Amino acid sequence: MSQAVSIEEAPLADAERMPAAVGPGRARARRRLLPGFRMTLGITLLYLGFMVLLPLSALALKASTMSGNVFWGTAASARALASYRLSFGASFAAAAVNAVFGLIVAWVLVRYRFPGKRLFDALIDLPFALPTAVAGIALTFLYSPRGWIGAILAKAGIEIAFTPVGVMVALTFIGLPFVVRTVQPVLEDLDREVEEAAACLGATGLQTFRRVIFPTVLPAVATGFALAFARALGEYGSVVFISGNMPMRTEIAPLLIVTRLEQYDYAGATAIAVVLLVSSFALLLLINGLQAWGARAERAEARS
Amino acid sequence: MGVDPNAAFARHWKKTHGQKVTIRQSHGGSGKQARAVIDGLEADVVTLALAYDIDALAEHGQLVPRDWQSKLPDRSSPYTSTIVFLVRKGNPKAIRDWGDLMKTGVLVVTPNPKTSGGARWNYLAAWAWALRKPGGSEASAEQFVRKLYANVPVLDSGARGSSTTFAQNGIGDVLLAWENEARLLVEQVGRDRLEIVIPSLSILAEPPVAVVTRNVERHGTGEVARAYLEYLYSEEAQRLVAKHFYRPRLESVARGLGRRFPPVQLVTVDEVFGGWQRAQRAHFADGGTFDRIYRPGGE
Numbered sequence: 001m002s003q004a005v006s007i008e009e010a011p012l013a014d015a016e017r018m019p020a021a022v023g024p025g026r027a028r029a030r031r032r033l034l035p036g037f038r039m040t041l042g043i044t045l046l047y048l049g050f051m052v053l054l055p056l057s058a059l060a061l062k063a064s065t066m067s068g069n070v071f072w073g074t075a076a077s078a079r080a081l082a083s084y085r086l087s088f089g090a091s092f093a094a095a096a097v098n099a100v101f102g103l104i105v106a107w108v109l110v111r112y113r114f115p116g117k118r119l120f121d122a123l124i125d126l127p128f129a130l131p132t133a134v135a136g137i138a139l140t141f142l143y144s145p146r147g148w149i150g151a152i153l154a155k156a157g158i159e160i161a162f163t164p165v166g167v168m169v170a171l172t173f174i175g176l177p178f179v180v181r182t183v184q185p186v187l188e189d190l191d192r193e194v195e196e197a198a199a200c201l202g203a204t205g206l207q208t209f210r211r212v213i214f215p216t217v218l219p220a221v222a223t224g225f226a227l228a229f230a231r232a233l234g235e236y237g238s239v240v241f242i243s244g245n246m247p248m249r250t251e252i253a254p255l256l257i258v259t260r261l262e263q264y265d266y267a268g269a270t271a272i273a274v275v276l277l278v279s280s281f282a283l284l285l286l287i288n289g290l291q292a293w294g295a296r297a298e299r300a301e302a303r304s
Numbered sequence: 305m306g307v308d309p310n311a312a313f314a315r316h317w318k319k320t321h322g323q324k325v326t327i328r329q330s331h332g333g334s335g336k337q338a339r340a341v342i343d344g345l346e347a348d349v350v351t352l353a354l355a356y357d358i359d360a361l362a363e364h365g366q367l368v369p370r371d372w373q374s375k376l377p378d379r380s381s382p383y384t385s386t387i388v389f390l391v392r393k394g395n396p397k398a399i400r401d402w403g404d405l406m407k408t409g410v411l412v413v414t415p416n417p418k419t420s421g422g423a424r425w426n427y428l429a430a431w432a433w434a435l436r437k438p439g440g441s442e443a444s445a446e447q448f449v450r451k452l453y454a455n456v457p458v459l460d461s462g463a464r465g466s467s468t469t470f471a472q473n474g475i476g477d478v479l480l481a482w483e484n485e486a487r488l489l490v491e492q493v494g495r496d497r498l499e500i501v502i503p504s505l506s507i508l509a510e511p512p513v514a515v516v517t518r519n520v521e522r523h524g525t526g527e528v529a530r531a532y533l534e535y536l537y538s539e540e541a542q543r544l545v546a547k548h549f550y551r552p553r554l555e556s557v558a559r560g561l562g563r564r565f566p567p568v569q570l571v572t573v574d575e576v577f578g579g580w581q582r583a584q585r586a587h588f589a590d591g592g593t594f595d596r597i598y599r600p601g602g603e
Contacts, residue, residue: 079598137468146474161473162458241465244458245416247598255461259418262335263589264342264360 056277063270075271079247080256084275086164087253091232094171099225102179103217109180110187124180127173132237139170140242162244167252170242171232178231179224186220215298219291226287233280309544313535317528325528333462334421335360341367341516348520348529351513353421355379355573356580358514367518379574381510382536383550386570387429389501390470390479390486397477401503402433405478406451413476415466416459417588423463424588426480429507431587432576436505450597471498482509483565484549508570 063071074080109121127135143150143160150161160166190213198208236254243250253276260269310327317325330337330345334353341347342364352358358380361367373380391399397410405412415423427449434440434448458475460466463485470479471493478501481489490498513533520526535541542552551565552558558565577583587593 137472140469141473144469144473144475240461241468245419245461246459247595255419258461259416261339262419262421263584264335264339264364265590268590 059270059273062266063274066267066271071271074268075275080272082248083251083253083256086167086250087233090164090167090171091229093168094175094232095225095229097172098175098179098228099221102176102224103183103221106180106183106187110184124177128177132174132235135173136170136238136241139173143169143242161242162250164250166242167239167250170238171235174235174238175228175232178227179221182224182227183217183220186217190216219295222287222291226284230280230284233276309536309541312540312544313532316535317531346519347516348523348525349513349515349533351511353511354424354580355512356584357421358512359581361516367516368514369517372514373512376533377537378553379510380514381512383545383552385482385484385509385550386506386568387426387480387509388483388486388506389503390481390489390498391477391501393497393499395499395501399478399501402430405455406448410455410478411457411476412452412455412478412480413458413466413470414456414480415463416461417594419461420463422482425507425509427587427594428573428577428583432507432571433503433505435576436571446593453597487549502566502568505569505571508572
């Protein structure tokens with residue numbers, strides 16, 4: 001809901017700041033530029049309600065059939081706790097890796113021209129298109145102790161497949177496009193003149209990056225991070241191949257849900273799902289909140 | 305050509321009833337398929353990996369009668385299989401029987417019985433061997449499977465995953481598999497790389513079939529659905545299932561294939577475990593023996 005409102009408000013805020021660019025008078029600019037607020041908000045609410053809230057309510061309803069004791073007995077068992085630790089930890093690590101490298105990849109794709117760039121650009125989306133099970137099998141093939149990469153690492157005593165690191169590798173793979181694709185357009189829109197101005201004012205390259213570029217792309221990086229994180233949390237197909245699924249060690253939370261379903265324990269499956277859902281929602285809210293706070297702080301700094 | 309029982313049935317039905325049948329299929333893990341039918345997939349018949357999953361159709365949604373298993377011969381399972389070992393060529397770890405699987409240094413690959421219905425047969429076969437061994441008891445059987453699973457480095461979520469782990473990724477010394485899967489894998493990967501070891505005792509894996517009564521009543525397809533399943537018991541179909549490395553029930557077909565299916569002492573889930581419902585409760589439900597193996601600090 002808040003999103004629908006903010007879309008409406010954004011042009012107004014711009015209009016206020018730059019009245020001349022919008023039209024002849026301030027009074028006209030205050031009027032909505034595009035009609036249909038009620039209709040689009042209505043459609044938004046209906047769509048979100050139908051596509052997101054309805055399935056989630058069904059989930060909550062199913063979970064509510066359990067007594068509190070049974071719910072917590074399932075959702076807070078030692079094995080479930082171990083799986084949350086792994087799922088949240090590996091997803092967070094994978095999203096963090098993607099935030100760093102995604103930014104670099106986006107930078108290269110936007111700023112430089114080189115042969116094969118289009119191909120390279122298309123490659124980024126492959127993790128979206130590939131069935132996740134295929135990704136999981138391919139990664140396991142590479143990283144298992146007999147695999148191409150795994151065999152080399154095994155000599156150094158490093159194990160990837162069938163360890164939490166393997167889980168992270170798979171989650172990094174499937175999450176890569178999110179950061180790249182959210183940062184790319186922002187970098188494209190970034191005015192080079194600002195950088196030139198910074199250079200003219202005597203800023204070093206690092207300073208320009210830190211004080212000019214980074215603050216501009218940070219919200220996009222944060223969004224990409226949040227998307228990659230959320231996607232990783234729910235990922236099942238690719239992870240089950242590389243994780244080894246050892247109870248207490250490499251069992252991800254979605255696997256425990258499937259385990260419950262195999263026993264036709266629908267309520268137990270929902271209990272774990274609800275925990276995942278509520279905590280990821282809280283985390284996403286937190287990330288959004290931090291982003292808004294960062295943007296406000298920046299505006300305040302710019303004004304002073 | 306000529307190895308597809310569905311096409312063969314369609315021909316058979318055309319000949320006997322003059323109608324064209326189209327068989328639409330959906331494939332997936334046994335439990336997943338059962339849940340899809342419970343959730344409303346309009347299947348007329350189901351062919352699953354274990355009776356427990358068809359029991360679930362009776363329990364959650366009354367889609368089949370509770371006595372579904374007595375509606376067709378041989379406890380409604382037209383063909384069988386068993387659990388065998390697949391080892392690397394030359395059997396370098398000298399694995400001959402279940403007891404060899406708990407030796408230190410032997411890595412065993414088998415799917416997670418909590419997520420793979422088919423893998424529950426693997427677990428039960430191991431348990432049955434330890435129980436039936438001279439001096440075997442429930443306690444010694446639990447001890448045995450505990451040691452066996454301590455040698456399992458990877459618990460894939462399904463049988464296909466385990467085959468990949470063992471055959472493609474080269475993990476482990478022995479793969480526990482359904483005989484038909486093992487035979488198929490040897491054909492695909494090559495006789496020069498893998499070989500099959502038949503243990504002294506194994507379990508009779510009985511994948512069951514059933515007409516989904518509630519759905520055929522609505523579709524008016526009861527007759528053809530039942531005929532389809534009955535056809536699986538016919539000589540023609542039994543030959544076809546044998547081509548897919550399932551053990552045929554029909555004596556006349558099985559006799560001609562003696563060499564193809566080496567004799568092995570087989571026990572059934574009903575004999576040893578008192579049926580699937582009890583096996584599931586004791587071993588695979590929450591807090592069952594399988595969970596105890598992996599309980600933190602439980603070793």
